[in-house]
Amino acid sequence: MSDAGVEMTYREALREAIREALNRDPRVFLMGEDVGRYGGCYAVTKGLYDEFGPERIRDTPLSESAFTGAGIGAALGGMRPIVEIMTVNFSLLALDQIVNNAATIRHMSGGQFNVPLVIRMATGAGKQLAAQHSHSLEGWYAHVPGLKVVAPATIRDARGMLWTALEDPDPVVIFEHVMLYNRSGPLAADAGAVPITGAAVRREGTDVSLITYGGSLFKALEAADALQQEGIAAEVVDLRSLRPLDDATIMGSVGKTHRAVIVDEGWRTGSLAAEISARIMEQAFWALDAPVGRVCSAEVPIPYPRHLEDAALPQVPDIVAAARATLGR
Amino acid sequence: MSTPDKLHLNRDHALHLLRGMLRIRRFEERCAELYTEEKIRGFLHLYIGEEAIAVGAMQSLTPEDAVCATYREHGHALARGLPMTTLMAEMYGKRAGCSGGRGGSMHLFDAASRFYGGSAIVGGLLPLAVGIALADKLQGRQRVTACFFGEGAAAEGAFHESLNLAALWQLPVLFVCENNLYAMGTALDRSESETHIFRKAESYRVPAESVDGMDVIAVEVAARRAAADIRDGAGPRFLECLTYRFRAHSMFDAQLYRDKAEVEAWKQKGPILRFGQWMQETGMLDAAERDAMEADIAAELDEAVAFAEGGAAEPVEELTRDVYTEPRS
Incomplete structure (x- = not known):
């Protein structure tokens, strides 16, 4: 950029x-x-x-x-x-x-x-x-x-x-x-068209891949900052395209970090996060050092009160905790 | 050739109409036989009894106009000029079919004649017809989009939204409602509070009329008048054609919802029976000529079946083609 x-x-x-x-x-x-x-x-x-x-x-x-x-x-x-x-x-x-x-x-x-x-x-x-x-x-x-x-x-x-x-x-x-x-x-000023296929690595890291898209990207980047304070180098993958999914970039990142946390504002059940997790199992299972983690919305219609809405959605501390868990911390 | 907005009912034109209806009737009778022989599978919805509508209405269109239809659309495709050969190949699911074999009976398409299907969702093509007409209007083309649907569609939200939009934007759509009195097995008066469908169109300020859908001339006259108004920029028009389906809804329908006597009574008003008799009474057609017409159509049909039988099945390796446009090489 x-x-x-x-x-x-x-x-x-x-x-x-x-x-x-x-x-x-x-x-x-x-x-x-x-x-x-x-x-x-x-x-x-x-x-x-x-x-x-x-x-x-x-x-x-x-x-x-x-x-x-x-x-x-x-x-x-x-x-x-x-x-x-x-x-x-x-x-x-x-x-x-x-x-x-x-x-x-x-x-x-x-x-x-x-x-x-x-x-x-x-x-x-x-x-x-x-x-x-x-x-x-x-x-x-x-x-x-x-x-x-x-x-x-x-x-x-x-x-x-x-x-x-x-x-x-x-x-x-x-x-x-x-x-x-x-x-x-x-x-x-001269920023032109960009491809609509292919994911982008928004932050390089070596310890864990945070795979996300859309509104959750900035939560993941914030989580990566917090993890850095603890000496954990998180890589952040922005999917950009949800169909088709860019398997090569996802697996390339997981192959490097050996750990993955997927952050998805959709509900966990039947989610994009589930699909990505399954693909990692199919394509990069032997590269993994830990089970794939997921941070998704709670299985509840999104409630009105601020504190309950916050609790229902993926938040930075949830992402940090999930990333730590893949490292046994 | 007659101009689309005027009816010239000479002998040639009457023969053309009768032949058009007979081609549909014989094609579908053969399809029903082929279904029992398991050459054709899936759903098969026959138009038998309703032929006057497709044949009559299609006379009002030019080759540049567009057609949207339903899952009971063999008649519309034939009347629009799709060859019987590729139509039958589509029924067989062969590569040489008009939709490459991928659609089958319910999804007949033809780019050359602007035939946009073949939709199996009741009311689903009304919004598309509105959009096709919008594209024509925005590009300054004097074209009509004819949209055929059953009276069951009047219960769908898409029907009301589409009529409103077409009227609001004064779009060149000819809405043709084929009211055969039953939405599958549900009689009209068991599903609609207002059983005169054309009145619903009038409530959106779409000029509308009720037409005897068993009378090919009545349909043609009404359609030509409506299409001429549309071409003059007068906005959409609506025809409710009163008709009756002589056969079951599909091949899986035991028809427990209607009396045999009712079916018989309607058959006596059949569009081919009536028009054929009228032509004989007025001396336009003698028995020998009728036989010759039947023989012609039988030969065309035999050729279509042979074409379909001889057509190649698509290799399974091509399963995922035409999901997306292939990148140009």
Whole structure:
């Protein structure tokens, strides 16, 4: 990453990416609930309605199934739509369109049709929004062949993944963790597109691999700082892409550190963390010096009170404890 | 060739309509036989009795228009011009099928004629049709997207969301509801408080009418009128075609939910029976000509079966193809 850049928030990086896409390709348009006049539920699209007009920043009724399906249809019809579903919680109302149409049409048509659609949505907990507004269901989408699923965690990825996703001939689902929108950092003025496949090692280490993505990345980095104080060198792997998973980077890290802790805000049962753990067993079992650890959300609908929400989600001390445990400490 | 918005009911056109309906009838009768011979497997939903709708409505479309259909779509595919050979090969699951063998009876696709399936989720393609029409409108193309579905779809949320969106954005969609009175085994008056489906469309300010779906001319006239309005930029149109399915819902249906007498009464109103009789009474068709038409279709069908029988099965090594677009080499 270049450090000679401008400071911007994750939200602004997403907005710049959308603006660039709209300017570069007349086929690109964005639609979703309150993306236009209101400026976006999380203010990602603020100002774009005035800049690009109601045709290209298209407000929709509260009809997740219809406007997501319309995005699929528009992609089939030669456009490059970006569908914004306000949050993953509401994406359940569009699940049929995503799983039964977007993910299947290429296959069912014997390769005659493809769906170059990008779906963005917010995910995750941490704002005391209670059980129906705090889901982390990206693992469900990562389960489905035909979809590509990405979770940009850094400013650079927030800025660079959208264009690559729009260039992709197949449907790409982008998950933006709600706790990231206000984070800021430097972004090089010439920062361009980044790949949407492949994990990134965000911090090098030799003793234990902390494997995570999205909103949990910064908790893992913080945990790595704390572990450093204790003389434990943690490596932090940012998955970036949840489907496909970058097995090579995961196994490369585990092969070096011989220990792994997976941090995933999804519920433990049937989680992405479970999938990654299984892959490590299959591909790197003999490199392990300790059982794979997992830090996931507690098996409870996310509660409203701050102290209970905190207790339900992966936290830095949980990660530190899990990392220590792999070292027998 | 007649222009799509005008009906010229001369002898040639009447023969074309009768032939179109007979091709569907004979194709499906053969499919039912092939099913009992276990050449065709999975679900097989026959359109027998409803042929006037696909054949009549399709007369209003140009080759540039788009079609979305359901899992009871053999008739629509044939009426749209897909060859019987590749259709039958698809029924057999062969590589030479119109969907490469991957879809089967419920998922017929054809890029050349903009035939977008073949969806087995009730109401699932309505949002797609809206999106395809949106893409056409945004790109300034004077095209119509015809979307066929059963009356069961009117109970789905996607139906209401899609009608609202199409009306709100004044999109060029021709909604064609095939009301055959039963959603699988559930009679319309046991599932809908308002059994006139076209009134639901009117509530979204979509001009709508009820049509005798057993009368191919009535369907054609209504569809041409609706399609002409749509092409003029007047927004979506809705036809409720009243019809009846003569056969079981699928090959697994014992039909305990309806009287045999009811089925017989509807068969007397059958679209092919009625139209064929009318043509004979008016001197447009004599017995010898009818026999010749039947012989032609039988030969076409024999050729289609031979094509399907002779088609190669896809090698298992290709199992995972067409899940994602292959990178261009």
